[in-house]
Amino acid sequence: MRLLLHIILLGSVTPFKFLAYSPQLAKSHVNFLGKISDVLIEAGHEVVILSPLLDSSLGFAGSKKARVIEVPQCTEARAYEEFMQNSNAANAWTKGDSLQAFFEWGNLTYSWVAQCNATIAHPGLLESLREEKFDVAFAEMIDFCAPGLFHLLGIEKWVITDSLAINDAHFFYTHTPSNPAYVPTMMGGSMGEEMSFSERFDNLLTFCFSKWFNEYFFPVYDEMFRTHDREIPSVEELFGTNSLVFTNSEPLVDFPRPSSARMIDIGGIVTSTGHKQMDADRISEGIPNLVETTWAPQSDLLHDPRISAFITHCGQGSITEAIDAGVPLIVVPIAYDQLRNAQQVKRNGHGIMLEKTELENPEKLRNAVKEVLENPSYHEKALKIKLMLEDRPFAMKEIFIRNMEFLAKYGPLRQLGHYGRKLNFFQYYLIDVIAAVLGVALVILIIAFFLVISVVRLLKRILGIKKVKAD
Ligand SMILES: *[C@@H]1O[C@H](CO)[C@@H](O)[C@H](O)[C@H]1NC(C)=O
Ligand SMILES: *[C@@H]1O[C@H](CO)[C@@H](O)[C@H](O)[C@H]1NC(C)=O
Numbered sequence: 001m002r003l004l005l006h007i008i009l010l011g012s013v014t015p016f017k018f019l020a021y022s023p024q025l026a027k028s029h030v031n032f033l034g035k036i037s038d039v040l041i042e043a044g045h046e047v048v049i050l051s052p053l054l055d056s057s058l059g060f061a062g063s064k065k066a067r068v069i070e071v072p073q074c075t076e077a078r079a080y081e082e083f084m085q086n087s088n089a090a091n092a093w094t095k096g097d098s099l100q101a102f103f104e105w106g107n108l109t110y111s112w113v114a115q116c117n118a119t120i121a122h123p124g125l126l127e128s129l130r131e132e133k134f135d136v137a138f139a140e141m142i143d144f145c146a147p148g149l150f151h152l153l154g155i156e157k158w159v160i161t162d163s164l165a166i167n168d169a170h171f172f173y174t175h176t177p178s179n180p181a182y183v184p185t186m187m188g189g190s191m192g193e194e195m196s197f198s199e200r201f202d203n204l205l206t207f208c209f210s211k212w213f214n215e216y217f218f219p220v221y222d223e224m225f226r227t228h229d230r231e232i233p234s235v236e237e238l239f240g241t242n243s244l245v246f247t248n249s250e251p252l253v254d255f256p257r258p259s260s261a262r263m264i265d266i267g268g269i270v271t272s273t274g275h276k277q278m279d280a281d282r283i284s285e286g287i288p289n290l291v292e293t294t295w296a297p298q299s300d301l302l303h304d305p306r307i308s309a310f311i312t313h314c315g316q317g318s319i320t321e322a323i324d325a326g327v328p329l330i331v332v333p334i335a336y337d338q339l340r341n342a343q344q345v346k347r348n349g350h351g352i353m354l355e356k357t358e359l360e361n362p363e364k365l366r367n368a369v370k371e372v373l374e375n376p377s378y379h380e381k382a383l384k385i386k387l388m389l390e391d392r393p394f395a396m397k398e399i400f401i402r403n404m405e406f407l408a409k410y411g412p413l414r415q416l417g418h419y420g421r422k423l424n425f426f427q428y429y430l431i432d433v434i435a436a437v438l439g440v441a442l443v444i445l446i447i448a449f450f451l452v453i454s455v456v457r458l459l460k461r462i463l464g465i466k467k468v469k470a471d
Helices: 002-010 027-042 077-091 099-121 125-132 145-153 168-172 197-226 235-239 298-302 316-325 338-348 356-360 362-374 376-390 396-410 431-470
Strands: 017-021 046-052 067-071 136-139 158-161 244-247 263-265 310-312 329-331 351-353
Touching: 017 027, 017 125, 017 145, 027 046, 027 136, 027 158, 027 316, 027 396, 046 099, 067 099, 067 125, 077 099, 099 125, 099 145, 099 197, 125 145, 136 145, 136 396, 145 158, 145 197, 145 235, 168 197, 197 235, 244 396, 263 396, 298 316, 310 316, 316 329, 316 338, 316 376, 329 338, 329 362, 338 351, 351 362, 351 376, 356 362, 362 376
Parallel strands: 017 046, 017 136, 046 067, 136 158, 158 244, 244 263, 310 329, 329 351
Antiparallel strands: none
16 A cells, blocks of 8 residues: 555656766765755655765765765875865965966866766776666766766766856857856856946956866867777767756846756755864854854754844855845855855845955944844845745746656757857857948948039039039
C-alpha cells in the first residue's frame, strides 16, 4: 500500500537522471549547485555530482542527498587553493574595484585547466560516467571544463546553471546579447543602471574585457581537450550548444536586461547556505554587546523578529536571504558581484550602501545604522519585496524542475539559438545597413546641394540676362 502510494505520488513524472559538474572552487558556487541538485532530487529525480577538488579545504560537494563522485586534487590546483585561502581573503579590503580581479584570476585559470585535464584523465571515470546514461547535465560556466567534458561523455542535452545573477561575457555564447549602456556588468564596479558617460565607458570596457578574458583562455582549454580527442570542436563552439541558461537573478529586484526564451531566471531558488567554521578573530574582546561566533545559522537568525537590520558584504546568498526574511540592509560591498548587488539594494530602497573605504570613519556606519533603524521606509520596502516575492505567480523551484524535465524529454532545444551568433560585428550591429543608408543619404544631399547651386546659377544667369536687357 505504501509502495502504491509512493508510485502514485511520483507517478506524474518520469524520473530522469542528471549529472551536475561542480568543481570545488568556492563555497558559494558549490552550495548553489548542491542546492539545485537537491531541488531535482526532491522532485523525484536522480542527480550525480561530479566534484573535482580544486580547493580541497572546502570539503563539501554542496549536497547530502546527491551521489557525489570526487576527483582528487591535481598538483597545479594547490596553487589555486593557496590563493583562495590566503591572498584572496587578505587582499579583499585593499583590492581595487574591477579589472584587477581579472588579472588575479587569469593566473588561476591554468590550475582549472590542469584539474579539468586530471578529471578527464582519471582512470575509468569517463567510461563509468558514460555507462550511467545521463538524460541532462548541468554546470556553472566559471571554468570552461564542462562543455568539453559533456561532449566527451556524449551528453547533448545540457544547461548552464549560474550561481551569479549575470555573467557579462556569456551573452555571446548563450545567444542573448546584453546592453552595457544600461545593464551594469558583474565586474563593472560601483555603478547602477543610470550611468554617466565615463561610467558607461567603464561598463563597456569591463563588458569587452570579460569577453576577451574568456577568449584568451578558450585556446588553452582547446589544446588540453585535443590531447584527449583530436576531433573535438572548440570550447567556444561547444559553449554555444547549451539548451538553456538558468541565472541566479530575481527579475523583480535585479536590473532589467534584454533576455530570450533560453534564459530562465531562478534567483532566490536557494536560500540557506552551507556551513563552514570560521577562525575566531577576537574582534569582540572588550565589547559587551557584540557577539562573535565562528559559525551562525544566518537564514534562521534573519527570520528572528527581533532582528532590525542586517549589515552585510552583500554576497548574492546573503541578499537573497535578507530579502526572503524582509530585513532592511546596510551593505558594504567588498569585491566582485557584491558591488552590483549593493547597487540593486540601493535601487530597490530596502537598505543603505556604504563604500568599504567609508568604514574608516565610524561616524558613517553609525549614521547609516541610525537611518535604517529610524526611517521606517527601509523596513517597509523590505517587507513589501518579501511579500511580493512570496506571491510571485510561479515558484522558482517549479520553473527549474519543469524546464529540466522538459529538456530531458524534448532537448536539445536547438531552435532557441538565434542566428545573430553567425553574423559578423558589422552585420550584427547593422553597421553595414546603417552605413549604406547614410551613404545614400549623403549622395542625395550632395546631389541636392549641386542641384540647388546649379538652379541658383541658372536663375542668376536668367535674371542677369533680363537685367542686361532691361538696361
Ligand atoms: C601567478 O603565477 C606565477 C607563476 O605561476 C606566480 O609566481 C604568481 O605569484 C601568480 N600571481 C598571482 C597573483 O597569483
Ligand atoms: C593532461 O594530463 C596528461 C596525463 O595526466 C598529461 O600527460 C598532459 O601533459 C596533461 N596536459 C595538460 C595540458 O595539462
